[in-house]
Amino acid sequence: MLDALREEVLAANLDLPKYGLVTFTWGNVSAINDARDLVVIKPSGVAYENMSASDMVIVDLKGNVVEGTLRPSSDTATHLALYRQYDDVGGVVHTHSSNATSWAQSQRSIPVLGTTHADYFNGTIPCSRLLTPEEVEQGYEELTGSLIIETLGDTPPLTMPGILISNHGPFAWGKDAHGAVHNAVVLEEIARMALATAQLNPGLAQLPDYILNKHYSRKHGKNAYYGQNKA
Numbered sequence: 001m002l003d004a005l006r007e008e009v010l011a012a013n014l015d016l017p018k019y020g021l022v023t024f025t026w027g028n029v030s031a032i033n034d035a036r037d038l039v040v041i042k043p044s045g046v047a048y049e050n051m052s053a054s055d056m057v058i059v060d061l062k063g064n065v066v067e068g069t070l071r072p073s074s075d076t077a078t079h080l081a082l083y084r085q086y087d088d089v090g091g092v093v094h095t096h097s098s099n100a101t102s103w104a105q106s107q108r109s110i111p112v113l114g115t116t117h118a119d120y121f122n123g124t125i126p127c128s129r130l131l132t133p134e135e136v137e138q139g140y141e142e143l144t145g146s147l148i149i150e151t152l153g154d155t156p157p158l159t160m161p162g163i164l165i166s167n168h169g170p171f172a173w174g175k176d177a178h179g180a181v182h183n184a185v186v187l188e189e190i191a192r193m194a195l196a197t198a199q200l201n202p203g204l205a206q207l208p209d210y211i212l213n214k215h216y217s218r219k220h221g222k223n224a225y226y227g228q229n230k231a
């Protein structure tokens with residue numbers, strides 16, 4: 001079942017160590033099928049170098065394992081919350097990439113300090129609030145998904161294809177698994193450059209909106225002319 005999607009999700013998961021976004025078995029990537037009723041996700045705790053397409057786990061939107069012999073990622077509930085909420089999100093990724101996770105641990109949103117940021121994220125990359133002790137007890141992974149939705153608010157998810165979960169790390173998404181990983185790589189690069197920029201010039205003001213809007217619209221929406229943006 002869903003053999004092609006399994007291969008796509010495996011390839012996207014193998015891109016995480018390839019692009020230096022994960023250590024050991026940290027991180028996970030998933031994708032949803034065209035009918036939007038089944039999700040293929042990385043198995044929990046399996047080393048990337050040993051992973052195969054047949055190891056990918058297929059779950060329904062309630063998290064029930066439909067096909068697979070291994071346990072799905074421990075972050076599955078977070079991925080599923082995003083698929084249920086956003087019809088235009090086709091792939092989700094979570095990592096502990098160092099620079100984005102440093103911003104998340106410092107509980108700071110990433111300001112727009114340059115045009116690289118503006119090309120992909122239409123504004124400040126938000127960091128969520130902390131989950132309350134009651135929420136953690138109630139259901140950490142499900143509520144991490146709710147927290148992402150709460151933090152995005154009315155922002156269309158593909159205009160802000162990633163956010164930071166306070167004290168935890170980044171979650172990113174896209175039209176498919178490849179697009180989600182692409183956005184996770186960009187988010188980590190933006191986090192790295194923003195950290196260095198803030199050290200070089202503390203208190204630097206954000207990029208003015210007229211430059212942000214110009215750069216963002218060049219790659220997205222009706223004005224896009226950078227070819228077909230698939231991420």
Ligand SMILES: O=C(CO)[C@@H](O)[C@H](O)COP(=O)(O)O
Binds near residue numbers: 027043044094095
């Ligand atoms: O954030 C976490 C755990 O808090 C995850 O990224 C794990 O590090 C990977 O978990 P699995 O996907 O292997 O279950």
